[in-house]
Amino acid sequence: MNIQQRTAKTLSPPGRSATPDVAPAPREEWLRAREDRLAVTYEHVGVGIVEVDQAGRMLRVNQKVCELMGHEAADLLGRSIFDETLPQDVAQDLGQFTRQVAGEIDRYTIEKRLARKDGSYFWAEVTSSSVRDASGNFLYAVRVQHDISSRKEAEQARCAAEERAQQLVSIVESSDDAIISKDLDGIIRTWNPGAERLFGHTAGEAIGKPVTILFPPGREDEEPGILARIRRGERIDHYETVRRRKDGSLLDISLTVSPVRNGEGRIVGASKIARDITDRKEAERKLRESEQRLTELFAAIPAAIYTTDAQGKITYFNQAAVEFSGRTPALGSDEWCVTWKLFNPDGTLLPHDQCPMAIALKEGRAVRGAEAIAERPDGTRVPFIPFPTPLRDSSGRITGAINMLVDISERRQAETQQRLLLDELNHRTKNNMQMLQSLLFSAARTAHSEEARKVLNEASARIAAMAAAQRVLYGRSDATRFAAEEFLPVVCQTIRQLLPEARIECGAAHGVLSNDVAMPLALILNELLTNAVKHGIKDHASQGVRVSLTDQGGRLALCVEDDGEGFDLEQVRKTASGLQLVLGLARQLRGTLCVTQNPSRASLDFPAVKI
Incomplete structure (x- = not known):
């Protein structure tokens, strides 16, 4: 039966029964009216x-x-x-x-x-x-x-709220920190596993007890103050204190305490998060001890030491820095150096922002080998050597710098005294060698034997060569080493004076000679030049001798070359006393002598001085 059929059988016109003798016209009107009402009802x-x-x-x-x-x-x-x-x-x-x-x-x-x-x-x-x-x-x-x-929407909001609540519960339960709630009388109401791990009390042992069970003797007065602030609606952040575990041991903690409100907004209790900061406190203690030891160490060092921040502002100085500079630096305002004024070694003014410490910070590198002069407020000046070094954090970023100022006043005085002594020694040595050379020259002139005159003249020439090397060596501030370009011309000029007829050309000279090398090398050069001039040159007007001293990959090479016929080293080795002297001195220098006849050349190869 369809819905229309069911409706026709169950519904009758108002006030009349559903009988077959109903008049057709009124019935149709009634059905039509009913359908109209149903249609209106359907729509609305x-x-x-x-x-x-x-x-x-x-x-x-x-x-x-x-x-x-x-x-x-x-x-x-x-x-x-x-x-x-x-x-x-x-x-x-x-x-x-x-x-x-x-x-x-x-x-x-x-x-x-x-x-x-x-x-x-x-x-x-x-x-x-x-x-x-x-x-x-x-x-x-x-x-x-x-x-x-x-x-x-209400269901979703409820589910979301339940989910958030469950998340909060999970967070509280899984937190490593102790999370506790208490009422306004200080009675513990909730206790998470983190609190049990931190304080040793189980939830059953703690809930319902006053929170003061965690307070060590002498700290009970903290709780009234905390509760008073909570009642005023204040939040307490990172309050550091000491609490007691169940076993009686003490631990450093950081507390964050917040008011808890009910649905009406009224404060009914407090929640607190306690974090164990024992390790941090211990690290801070060790850091303070380390800083104290460092401060004591800096104070004990007999040299001015100070530090700056990354911008060059003075952040620390020791007492030696005060004594060195003649003033007390102003922390946070003095920049780059603790000194009153700075000067270059030549006496020109050195601006503080161009001093070695400023360079070290600006360029991010340690500065070594610099010297400067500090002027105190009283006008006295102190020569010094700075040792500025940048300080960096774990990421490599410059956080500041440390500098040590070494007073070299005594060293300067010692150097001056040493220079005077060296000058005096040089003067006396020069006079003695000149006197010895004069005695040998006089003896050669008065000697009746030709052989004696020859020996005396050779000895005089050798003394002259040694004197030339000595003048170069002791004419410098550093008497331990000197440049080959200073040594070779002086020795050659001395030999020219002894052999005026010779044409000696002084060629290339470079390298560094030590004091131990200078004298033997001067004697070797004298022997080789004298031999070339006397035995190798036949025509002094057209023929000459050339000499050079060069550094060749860490070894020095002395070369004497003439325009003569040359000689065979093996043939004259035993008969020529001068060459025997050269060979002996060459061994002393750990060198090798090499002689060639075409071209006529004698060369000595020996180790150079390591710089």
Whole structure:
């Protein structure tokens, strides 16, 4: 039986029974009126009603459906109910509707989301009922839908609140910090596992007890002050104190205490988070001890030491720095150096922002080998050597610098005294060598034997060569080493004076000679030049001797070359006393003598001085 058939049998016109003798005309009017009332009711009922065929197409919709969907009725008719369903909700509705059309079920209810014309959606509770003919065949379905968005939002809000609450519970339970709540009388109300680990009391042992069970003797007076602040609505952040464990041991903790309010906003208690800071306190203690030891060490060092920040502002200085500079530096305002004024070694003014400490900070490098002069407020000046070194953090960023100023006044005085002594020694040595050379020269002139005159003249020439090397060596501030370009010309000039007929060309000279090398090398050069001039040169007008001293990859090479015929070293080795002297001195220098006849050349190769 369809719905129209059931309606015709159960409804009668008002005031009359449903009998066959009813007049046709009044009955038709009554049915028409009834249908009109049903149509009005259908349109204005407070729920959405949709009639759909077995394919799910909308055959009829009431006004409430149009209001919910934001469409005109004409826009919805013929469209599938699944087109307006959010994709993620289609499968469940379609599955139930398919069973309904197949006759497996006559009714089902589902919650799903329906899209509006403007793109938004709302939650609807849909009840789908079958309408069948007398044979039970599916004709259409009537779907009644209610807007349940408000309920869904409330459910979602409740679920979210429950989830947040559960998250908070999980956080509290899993926190490594002790999280405790207490009422305004200081009685413990909650106690998390972190509190049990930190203080040793179980929740059963702590809850209901006064929080003062955690206070060591002498600190009970802290609690009234904390509760008073909580009652005023204050929050206490990072309050560092000491508490007692169950076993009686003490620990340093940091407390954060916050008021707890009820639903009416009234303060009913407090929550506190306690964090163990024992390790941090111990580290701070060790740091203070380390800083104290460092301060004591700096104070004990007999040299001016100070530090700056990354901008060059003075942050620390020791007492030696005060004595050195003749003033007390101003922390945070003095820059770059603790001194009153600075000068370069030549006496010119050195601006503080150009001093070695400023360079070290600006260029990020340690400065070594610099010298400067500090002037005190009383006008006295102090020569010194600075040792500025940048300080960096773990990431390599410059955080400041440290500098040590070494007073070299005594060293300067010692150097001056040493220079005077060296000058005196040089003067006396020069006079003695000149006297010895004069005695040898006089003896050679008065000697009756030609052999004696020869020996005395050779000795005089050797003394002259040694004197030339000595003048170069002791004419410098550093008497331990000197340059080859200073040594070679002086020795060559001395030999020219002894052999005026010779044409001696002094060539390239570079390298560094030590004091130990200078004298033997001067004697070797004298012997080789004398031998070349006397035995190698036949025509002094057209022939000459060339000499050079060069550094060749860490070894020095002395080369004497003439325009003569040369000689065979092996043939004259045993008979020429001068060459025997050269060979002996070459061994002393750990060198090798090499002689060639074409070209005529004698060369000595020996190790250079390491700088």
